[in-house]
Amino acid sequence: MLPHPNASLKKQVYDRISYLGTASKADLLNDFALTSSSMTRLLDEMSSQGLIIASGLGTSKGGRKPILFQCNPAYRYLFGLEISRIHSSLGLYDMHFNLLSMTRWTMDDSMTPPLLADHVADCARALLAEHGISPGSVLGMGIGAVGPLNSERGIILEPEHFPAASWTNVPICEMLKERLDLPVKLDNGANCALIGEHRALKSNNYQHILYVHAGTTIRFAMISGGHIVRGASGAEGALGQMIIQTNGPRLHGKGNYGALEAFVSVPALEERVRTQLKIGRSSVLAEIAPERVTFAALTEALEHGDKLVTEQFTESSAYLGIGLANLINTLHPECVVLGGPLIRAHQLVFDTSVEVARKNTYPSPENSPFFTQGQLKEEAVATGAAIMLLNDWYVE
Secondary structure (H helix, E strand, O other): OOOOOOOOHHHHHHHHHHHHOOEEHHHHHHHOOOOHHHHHHHHHHHHHHOOEEEEEEOOOOOOOOOEEEEEOOOOOEEEEEEEOOOEEEEEEEEOOOOEEEEEEEEOOOOOOHHHHHHHHHHHHHHHHHHHOOOHHHEEEEEEEEOOOEEOOOOEEOOOOOOOOOOOOOEOHHHHHHHHHOOOEEEEEHHHHHHHHHHHHOHHHOOOEEEEEEEOOOEEEEEEEOOEEOOOOOOOHHHHHHOEOOOOOOOEOOEOOOOEOHHHHOHHHHHHHHHHHHHOOOOOHHHHOOHHHOOHHHHHHHHHOOOHHHHHHHHHHHHHHHHHHHHHHHHHOOOEEEEEOHHHHHOHHHHHHHHHHHHHOOOOOHHHOOEEEOOOOHHHHHHHHHHHHHHHOOOOO
């Protein structure tokens, strides 16, 4: 991503080295309006602080081979936390965003906000002990969470579909600061996933990327010109309310009639299969009481080629493709990253949704984005949360 516009010059240089992986003084002089001597002093100061280290020599262009610099991976460490409805995870990263360890757990009906905060704190301490890292060597924790949010105040507002109660107006940043005595920063999970995938795909130099997460709701985020596009609220799940069928159904009696989430989301898929089982459709799931059919059971049946379940996943995937086409026709991304439990359930979902999206995208050479499931997949939100924290870190 592009450097933070309000960052100090030292932080901007640090961010550029971090993004490039390795950089010579000449590389950096191409990006910053500094004299050679000023850049030398700055790099010397950053080296003496331990922020950067020499990583070898570059290719000579007629003189001595230039020294290549990289960010010091062991200067500090970062936590990235994903808070989602089905699973949550915590990762420990070095300053190169190498994942040192990750732990993942199910969000069942016992996982209230206080219990989650206690669990995260316990896991964080265990990960640090595992790697022999002192708490003082940690820059902080980035959180990517289900919205809507008040990111500035660090509060999860009124998310739907959490299995446990009490997930309303949760001051999650304050709760974790109290338990870990670390800086904590919050953003929505779709933004964090996109931040992570954008960095993972940096060799492609994409500046306009659309990320869509299909799970309990349909969430999306967009990078344009190298920056996250933000609206006036933290409602990342609003894509699920895109109307694709006038006078169509509502999901659980809420939201818009004919909204995308009523056709594509995990709850919608579960509900449709349950209805088909109740009317006597043949399926390997027929031995299970319809009300006990879960998404996990659906994915297992899909893997075994169950006709009913395959039919329902295919239908959901086609509707997702329609939603994607609408977004592509509006936003014109270079790349579309698809993530979430529905996408990961089976290759059928990705292939079908992409096929339908391409057939319904307004035809032009400039409107033919590259589709991918990304590089980070299940680690995308936690990794992006760590990157988000470092992006806002102030270097003195």
